[in-house]
Amino acid sequence: GAVVSQHPSRVICKSGTSVKIECRSLDFQATTMFWYRQFPKQSLMLMATSNEGSKATYEQGVEKDKFLINHASLTLSTLTVTSAHPEDSSFYICSARDGLAGDSVAQYFGPGTRLTVL
């Protein structure tokens, strides 16, 4: 099956620092990757959609200058949380869509990154 990895799985940082999260599709080419944020006991909130080789599309209310997304290859997308603050503490999850599969609508999720900003 389609496997998506995410690194790191957990990060603790000081307020004002930047954190980079990597999302990789291991056994398929992901033409589209998605970045979600999930606060405790809440549903997934889509932050942005990332297409390989083009600029990410951000959802309303998500600051593109604060959450930098780079989808440089068909297997890697990165999310950088710049100048992180305690309110950015959350569970960040990426997902990827297999662009070459016949059934190319399913999204496969990475294991998530728990970010804690002190």
Next chain:
Amino acid sequence: GQNIDQPTEMTATEGAIVQINCTYQTSGFNGLFWYQQHAGEAPTFLSYNVLDGLEEKGRFSSFLSRSKGYSYLLLKELQMKDSASYLCAVLDSNYQLIWGAGTKLIIKP
């Protein structure tokens, strides 16, 4: 607006059967997904329905009625490890996933 409704929480007994319902109102429809999410983990894919009817996969089955905007996930022979949140999500006309808030399923011995 777009809306996905599913119960907040359900409780069932080990070995029993439980049905988790999901109703939706979206701009367009390109399929409905069910995902399982254990606490502190990312969602894992369970099923995808785009045509009306029942899709069976082991102990889990998913049903769709597009005319009613309705789906359910049926879990049989419940095991303690099935305790998790179950997320219903609809792919709208823009191929964007619209997520329900999830149903927390509690399994009791």
